[in-house]
Amino acid sequence: MSGLRILVPVKRVIDYAVKPRVNKSQTAIETTGVKHSLNPFDELSIEEAIRLRERALPVSDILALSAGPAKSADVLRTAMAMGADRSIHVQVDTEKEGDLEPLTVAKLLAKVVAEEDRNVVILGKQSIDDDAHQTGQMLAGLLGWSQATQASKVEVEKEGSTVTVKREVDGGTETLRAKLPIVITTDLRLNEPRYASLPNIMKAKKKPMIKKTMEDYGIDIKRRFKTVKVVEPAPRQGGGKVEDVDGMIGKLKELGAL
Amino acid sequence: MASSSRPFMRALARSTVRTPKLSACEPLDITDIPPTPITHLSETEALMKDQVSKFASEVILPKSREMDEAEKMDPEIIEQCFEQGLMGIEIPEEYGGAGMNFTAAIVAIEELARVDPSVSVMTDVHNTLVNTAILKYGSEKTKKDWLPQLATNTIGSFCLSEPISGSDAFALKTRATKQPDGSYLLSGSKMWITNSLEAGFFLVFANLDPSAGYKGISAFLLPRDTPGFAIAKKEKKLGIKASSTCVITLDDVHLPASALLGREGEGYKYAIGLLNEGRIGIAAQMTGLALGAWENAARYVWNDRRQFGKLVGEFQGMQHQLAQAYTEIQAARGLVYNAARKKEAGEEFVADAAMAKLFSSQVAGRVSGSAIEWMGGMGFVREGLAEKYWRDSKIGAIYEGTSNIQLTTIAKLLQKEYTG
Numbered sequence: 001m002s003g004l005r006i007l008v009p010v011k012r013v014i015d016y017a018v019k020p021r022v023n024k025s026q027t028a029i030e031t032t033g034v035k036h037s038l039n040p041f042d043e044l045s046i047e048e049a050i051r052l053r054e055r056a057l058p059v060s061d062i063l064a065l066s067a068g069p070a071k072s073a074d075v076l077r078t079a080m081a082m083g084a085d086r087s088i089h090v091q092v093d094t095e096k097e098g099d100l101e102p103l104t105v106a107k108l109l110a111k112v113v114a115e116e117d118r119n120v121v122i123l124g125k126q127s128i129d130d131d132a133h134q135t136g137q138m139l140a141g142l143l144g145w146s147q148a149t150q151a152s153k154v155e156v157e158k159e160g161s162t163v164t165v166k167r168e169v170d171g172g173t174e175t176l177r178a179k180l181p182i183v184i185t186t187d188l189r190l191n192e193p194r195y196a197s198l199p200n201i202m203k204a205k206k207k208p209m210i211k212k213t214m215e216d217y218g219i220d221i222k223r224r225f226k227t228v229k230v231v232e233p234a235p236r237q238g239g240g241k242v243e244d245v246d247g248m249i250g251k252l253k254e255l256g257a258l
Numbered sequence: 259m260a261s262s263s264r265p266f267m268r269a270l271a272r273s274t275v276r277t278p279k280l281s282a283c284e285p286l287d288i289t290d291i292p293p294t295p296i297t298h299l300s301e302t303e304a305l306m307k308d309q310v311s312k313f314a315s316e317v318i319l320p321k322s323r324e325m326d327e328a329e330k331m332d333p334e335i336i337e338q339c340f341e342q343g344l345m346g347i348e349i350p351e352e353y354g355g356a357g358m359n360f361t362a363a364i365v366a367i368e369e370l371a372r373v374d375p376s377v378s379v380m381t382d383v384h385n386t387l388v389n390t391a392i393l394k395y396g397s398e399k400t401k402k403d404w405l406p407q408l409a410t411n412t413i414g415s416f417c418l419s420e421p422i423s424g425s426d427a428f429a430l431k432t433r434a435t436k437q438p439d440g441s442y443l444l445s446g447s448k449m450w451i452t453n454s455l456e457a458g459f460f461l462v463f464a465n466l467d468p469s470a471g472y473k474g475i476s477a478f479l480l481p482r483d484t485p486g487f488a489i490a491k492k493e494k495k496l497g498i499k500a501s502s503t504c505v506i507t508l509d510d511v512h513l514p515a516s517a518l519l520g521r522e523g524e525g526y527k528y529a530i531g532l533l534n535e536g537r538i539g540i541a542a543q544m545t546g547l548a549l550g551a552w553e554n555a556a557r558y559v560w561n562d563r564r565q566f567g568k569l570v571g572e573f574q575g576m577q578h579q580l581a582q583a584y585t586e587i588q589a590a591r592g593l594v595y596n597a598a599r600k601k602e603a604g605e606e607f608v609a610d611a612a613m614a615k616l617f618s619s620q621v622a623g624r625v626s627g628s629a630i631e632w633m634g635g636m637g638f639v640r641e642g643l644a645e646k647y648w649r650d651s652k653i654g655a656i657y658e659g660t661s662n663i664q665l666t667t668i669a670k671l672l673q674k675e676y677t678g
Binding site for chain 1: 301302304305306308309310312313317341342343344346347351354355356357358362366
C-alpha cells in the first residue's frame with residue numbers, strides 16, 4: 001500500500017461535561033452510570049486524518065483502534081461514522097485489570113503499526129481521564145520515529161513524504177518538518193471536529209470492526225504503578241470583596257503582598 | 259443530563275386497544291425478540307441521538323434566542339440540518355437519505371426539541387409528513403424526482419388546513435379540476451402551513467370531485483416556482499416563532515398529470531395515515547421540549563440560585579415538584595417510544611399515537627410552565643430560554659389534531675373495543 005496509512009488510536013472516557021467524582025474506596029474516579037464518550041483530543045485526531053484525505057492527499061487507509069471494555073466499540077463506531085475506514089477493538093476488561101498504562105498502550109500501538117504497516121499515527125496528546133500525556137511520545141520512542149506533539153496545524157506535501165507541523169509552545173509557535181513515518185499528537189486548536197451525519201452513521205454499520213485481545217499482540221497488561229489514593233482537590237476558599245482601591249491596598253498589605 | 263437509559267413507566271405505555279390488523283408498511287418481525295425497556299435504543303439510534311444532541315446544543319442553541327426574536331429560521335441552520343442528514347432520516351440511501359428507521363426520526367425530533375422546538379418542527383413536518391408521503395404513496399418516478407432533493411436541499415411543506423377547515427380537515431374547499439389533456443388546475447387557499455416560507459416543495463390537498471365529498475380529495479406535488487402559487491401572509495405567533503407559518507394562495511395553478519400523488523380520490527386516506535404517524539413526531543417534539551425546559555430549570559436551581567443560605571433546589575417543596583415533573587416526562591416518553599415501536603412493528607398504533615400526543619403536549623405545557631416558576635425572575639425574562647419553552651409548548655395542544663380531537667379518536671377506538 002502506498003500513500004498515507006494512518007492509525008488513529010481512540011479512547012472511551014467520561015464525557016467532558018460530566019463532573020468527575022471519586023469513588024467511595026478512593027481508588028479511582030466513579031465510572032458506573034456516568035455518561036462516556038470519545039476522548040475530545042481523539043476526535044481531533046480522526047478529524048485531522050479525514051481532512052488530510054479531503055485535501056486530496058494520497059490517504060490509502062484510516063484505521064481507528066481502541067483498547068478497552070466492550071463499550072469501547074461505541075467510540076470506534078463514532079470514529080467510523082466520522083470517516084475512519086475500519087477499526088480494531090482490542091478487548092480489555094478494565095473493570096478487572098484496571099486502566100491500561102501509557103507504556104502498555106504504546107507497546108500495543110507499536111505492534112499494530114508493524115502488523116498493519118502504518119506510516120502515520122495521529123493521536124490525542126492526552127486522554128481527559130488520566131491526563132497522562134505520554135503515549136504518543138513513548139510510541140515514537142519505541143518505533144524510533146519522528147514525533148510532533150501538540151500539533152495546531154498539520155501539512156503534508158502532495159507527494160506525501162514530508163510533514164510540516166506547527167505546535168504551540170510557551171511564547172509562540174514552533175514549526176517542525178519531518179519525513180515519514182511520524183507520530184503526531186493533536187492539540188485543541190488543530191481543527192473543529194465534525195458531527196457524524198445520519199447517512200454516515202448508517203454507512204459505519206457496514207465498516208469492519210475486528211475484535212482482538214492483548215494476548216493476540218503478545219502484550220503484558222500488568223500494571224507497573226499502583227494507585228495509592230485518589231482524592232478530590234480541596235474546595236477553593238471563596239474570595240472576599242473590597243469596597244475600594246484603599247481597601248484593596250490594605251488587604252494586599254495585610255497578606256504581605258505589598 | 260437525562261438519557262434514554264433512565265427508568266421509565268412501562269405500565270402507562272400499554273395501550274388498552276389492541277387489534278391484530280397490520281398496517282401497509284413493511285413490518286419488523288419482533289415476535290422472537292425478548293422484551294427490552296421501551297426506551298432502549300439500538301446502537302445506531304444511540305449514536306445518532308448522541309450526535310444530534312451535540313449538534314443541537316453546540317450549533318443550534320447559540321442561535322435559538324436570536325431566531326425566536328427575529329421570528330426567522332437562520333438559513334445556515336437549515337443548510338446544516340441538510341448536511342447532517344436530518345432532512346432525509348427515513349429516505350433510503352439510494353435516494354440520498356440516511357435510510358434510518360421511524361424511531362430514529364422520533365429520537366432526532368426529540369433531541370432537536372430539547373434545544374429548539376422550532377427547528378424540531380421544521381424537521382418533523384419535513385420528515386414524517388412530506389418525505390413519508392412520497393415514500394409511501396409516490397410512484398418510482400416521483401421518488402426519483404423528489405426524494406434526492408428533499409434529502410439534500412429542498413424543504414417540504416404539508417398543505418391540508420384551510421381558513422374554514424382545521425379539525426374538520428376534509429371540509430377543505432381548494433378545488434382541483436382535471437383538464438382534457440389529463441393535467442390539473444388548482445384553485446383555493448391554504449392556512450397554517452408550516453415551513454411554507456422556506457419550502458421548495460408543497461404537498462397540496464385539493465378536492466377533485468366535491469360531489470363525492472371527502473372521497474374527492476386528492477394529493478398533488480407542487481414545486482414552489484409554479485405560476486399561480488403565492489405566499490399571502492406570514493403569521494405572527496405566540497411560540498415556535500422561528501418556524502414559518504403562512505397563508506398560501508393557489509390561483510389557477512397548472513400542474514401536469516404526473517403531479518398527482520398516488521391515485522385520484524385517495525388523498526384523504528393518505529392524509530389520515532400520515533397524520534396518524536405524524537402525531538408521534540409531535541409527541542416527540544413535546545417530550546423533548548418538556549425535557550429541555552426541565553433540565554434548564556434543574557441546572558439553575560441545583561447549581562446557581564441560593565436563598566436562605568442554600569440552593570433553592572434543596573428545599574423539599576422544590577425537590578418534590580422537580581421529581582413529579584420528571585416522572586411525568588418519563589411517562590410521556592414511554593407513550594411516545596411505545597407508539598413509535600408499535601408503528602415500526604406494523605402493529606395498530608392509532609390510539610397509542612393519539613394518547614402520546616395528547617399526554618406529551620399536556621406534560622410539556624405543565625412542566626415548562628412550572629419551570630418558569632422554579633426559576634423565579636430568571637424564568638420570566640427573555641434572557642434565558644425558560645419562557646420560550648413555555649410559549650413553544652402551547653402549539654402542542656393545537657396542531658396535527660387538537661387535544662380534543664385526540665380525545666375523540668381515543669374514545670372512539672375504546673368504545674369500539676368495549677361495545678358488545
